[in-house]
Amino acid sequence: MASPNVVIHTIDLTKRYGTLVAVDRLNLTISAGEIVGLIGTNGAGKSALLKMLTTLLPPSSGSAFVGGYDLVKEPSKVRAHIGYVPQLISSDGNLTGYENLLMSARLYLVPRQAREPRIAAALERMQLTGARDRLVQHYSGGMIRRLEIAQAMLNEPTVLFLDEPTVGLDPVARHGIWTHMRELRDRVGMTILLATHQMNEAEALCDWIGVMHGGILKATGTPEALKSSLGADATLDDVFAKITGAESEFDGSLRNVQQARDSARTHA
Amino acid sequence: MLRVHSIFKVTDYLTQILAVADAEVCKLRRDPSELLTRAFQPVIWLLLFGEVMTNVRGLNTNSIPYLDFLAPGVLAQSVLFSAIFYGISVIWERDLGVLHRQLVSPAPRSALVLGKAISAGVRGVSQAIIVYALAMLLGIQLSFTPLNILAVTALIWAGSALFSTFSLIIACLVKTRERFMGIGQVLTMPIFFASNAIYPIEIMPNWLQIISLGNPLTYEVDGIRALMLKDGVSKFGLIQDFSVLLIVAGLCVAVAAKLYPRLGE
Numbered sequence: 001m002a003s004p005n006v007v008i009h010t011i012d013l014t015k016r017y018g019t020l021v022a023v024d025r026l027n028l029t030i031s032a033g034e035i036v037g038l039i040g041t042n043g044a045g046k047s048a049l050l051k052m053l054t055t056l057l058p059p060s061s062g063s064a065f066v067g068g069y070d071l072v073k074e075p076s077k078v079r080a081h082i083g084y085v086p087q088l089i090s091s092d093g094n095l096t097g098y099e100n101l102l103m104s105a106r107l108y109l110v111p112r113q114a115r116e117p118r119i120a121a122a123l124e125r126m127q128l129t130g131a132r133d134r135l136v137q138h139y140s141g142g143m144i145r146r147l148e149i150a151q152a153m154l155n156e157p158t159v160l161f162l163d164e165p166t167v168g169l170d171p172v173a174r175h176g177i178w179t180h181m182r183e184l185r186d187r188v189g190m191t192i193l194l195a196t197h198q199m200n201e202a203e204a205l206c207d208w209i210g211v212m213h214g215g216i217l218k219a220t221g222t223p224e225a226l227k228s229s230l231g232a233d234a235t236l237d238d239v240f241a242k243i244t245g246a247e248s249e250f251d252g253s254l255r256n257v258q259q260a261r262d263s264a265r266t267h268a
Numbered sequence: 269m270l271r272v273h274s275i276f277k278v279t280d281y282l283t284q285i286l287a288v289a290d291a292e293v294c295k296l297r298r299d300p301s302e303l304l305t306r307a308f309q310p311v312i313w314l315l316l317f318g319e320v321m322t323n324v325r326g327l328n329t330n331s332i333p334y335l336d337f338l339a340p341g342v343l344a345q346s347v348l349f350s351a352i353f354y355g356i357s358v359i360w361e362r363d364l365g366v367l368h369r370q371l372v373s374p375a376p377r378s379a380l381v382l383g384k385a386i387s388a389g390v391r392g393v394s395q396a397i398i399v400y401a402l403a404m405l406l407g408i409q410l411s412f413t414p415l416n417i418l419a420v421t422a423l424i425w426a427g428s429a430l431f432s433t434f435s436l437i438i439a440c441l442v443k444t445r446e447r448f449m450g451i452g453q454v455l456t457m458p459i460f461f462a463s464n465a466i467y468p469i470e471i472m473p474n475w476l477q478i479i480s481l482g483n484p485l486t487y488e489v490d491g492i493r494a495l496m497l498k499d500g501v502s503k504f505g506l507i508q509d510f511s512v513l514l515i516v517a518g519l520c521v522a523v524a525a526k527l528y529p530r531l532g533e
Contacts, residue, residue: 054372056532080374088365094295106287107373109280135298151369 007032007159007191008053012062015048015215022048024215025062030193032158035185037202038195039236040212041244046195047087049212050163053193054084067158080108083152087163087195091147093137097128100136101151108155122150126180142173149180160184162194166201178205199236209236213244284375288383293390303391306350307398313342314402317466327467332497336408340493340500341465343399347392347424348485351431352456354388355439356448362531363445371532378525381433385521388432389425396424400496409498416495419506423495426513427488433520440527465489469503487512 008030015023023045030036038046051057053066055075064071067081091100101119110118123129126146136144145165152160165181166174182205184190196202202209203223211219211226219226219239227234230242296303314335321327322334329337361367370380403410435452442448460466462476463485469477480486491509494502502509 051533056368056371056529058533076374076376079372082372084368084372086365086368088363088368090365090369092291092295092361092366093364094298095291099291099294103287103291104369104373106283106290107370107375109283109374148369 005031006065007034008064008066008193010053010062010064013049013052013059013064014061015045015052015057016060021215023052026215026217028210028217030159030191032191033185033189034207035181035192035194035205037206037209038193038212039197039199039202039209039240040195042197044212044244045215046212047163048215050084050161050193050195054082054161055079080155081158083149083155083157083160085145085148085152085160085162085165087167089144089148091136091144091151094135096133096135097123097139097147098132100147101154104151104154110154118154122153125153125183126150140173141169142176145169145173145177146180149177149184153184156188157190159191159193162192164196165194166196166198174201181205199240203236211240211243218243281376281379284373284379285383285386287375288370288380289386289390292384292387296387296390296394303394303398306346306391306395309349310342310346310395310399311402313345314339314399314406318342318406321466327471329468330501332499333408335406336497337468337493338466339399339403339406339408340496341463341489343396343424343496344427344463344485344489344492345460345465346395346399347427347488348431348459349456350391350395351388351428352435352459353452354384354432355435355437356445356452358384358436358439358531359443359445359448368532371529376525377528378521381436381521381524381528382429384436385429385432385517386425388428392424392428393421396420403496410496411498411500420492420495423488423491423509423513426510426517427485430484430488430513430517430520433517433524436524437520437527440524440530443531459483459485463489464493464503484512484516 006029008028010026010028012025012027013023014021014025026049038049040046048057052059053064053071055071055078059072066078069077069081071078091097092103095103098119101122102115105115105119120129123132126149128143128147128150131139131143136147139147149160149165162181166177169177178201181192185192194205206223208220208222209226210217221229223236226239227236230238318335318338321338327334327337358367400410438451438455439448442451462479463483464480465485469480469486472480487504487509490503491506491513494500494506494509
């Protein structure tokens, strides 16, 4: 049994699609208050892992506990204790920022008297108060991502999952998101698990990193430890290339490409 | 203690249904153009098809003028067409990522499905207002008894819930917009023509009569016809009409709730 300080614990967690193994007997332990990054090529299994940990995807075998709840046996309890920002834009463009937050607050059963103060606080924290009544389709990419994080935070989750949170964002918006994520950890003690392609993002934000390839967690460690394992001047890119080998060339599916392009276009 | 807990559970469930339904209604209120464009269909059926078929005088509609006979059928058809493509909007929401936001919430899947069903009912009722207004202009003898209006609204809501959740089931199975469009077209026409919407069941060949009796749209039309028209009569009885619609809608909600998570995978 994992210690009470452990927020995410997986035991031989596996996802298969027919003969394809998307996540292969993955063992992962994340403690409270950590920011952990998952890096890997397209198809490495990062999104499949996040989808399993957020109950969107049933595991093929193995087990996992999130916030102390069994992923398979207690999915609704897991959902009540997590926040999730998917790779695709999940805020409804045809609703205002406030309406999106209200819908989330109702779905997460935030008590009626607490709804308005929590929505106001979430808007304030994500610097969206002035835009609360604007349709989300008129938000910039950075604003949408901040709104999504605000939505994911309304239920005061134990752990926040982010799948490619800054894909398609310009450097200013990206740094803004990073600042907000650090604040969540420092002020709220939030545990964050994010999947990213960007080494600088993983290096800037994460307490430790897991490198995934072919559904397997190939290496884990702090950015410094991973780099120093290769030599004094090594970068995370070098570590990534070393671990994923010659296969690190682009091998994403058509859907990955479309998602990335759609996301970039929406954020443009 | 158990009773208080149960009441909280029910109010929680209703809150989560309302979350989805209210968001849909917000969007509809902000952009009602869809409702206006959908209004063309009943106008065409009543003004063109209805006026022409009135002159044929070949259909036995139990002494009701054909246009009066047709109006409830057109209303039910309008609700059907509005609800049956609900699944495509859910696939669209899945492709955009909006659906994942709802699926990772602790809301029971049946609450998410019922929220969609209720918003489909709002669309259906707005179609009814248009058809009623048009029917009045055409001189169709309508019943405006409050109880009848209330019962028609309930039938429309039940029909919308049934066909929208049926549509969600298809969406969960086919998963792509392209496949859904094909299947949606294939299903809509048989449901419509194998019903009593535009002609009485009695003139159908026996095999089609049997299919028609298994078609929920038949009971929706029958109920609406009895309640909407001044001298309307139900062929099957209103209890049967309501029962069929509510039972089939309940089954569709249960199946759709079971399949709904597939869209998030």
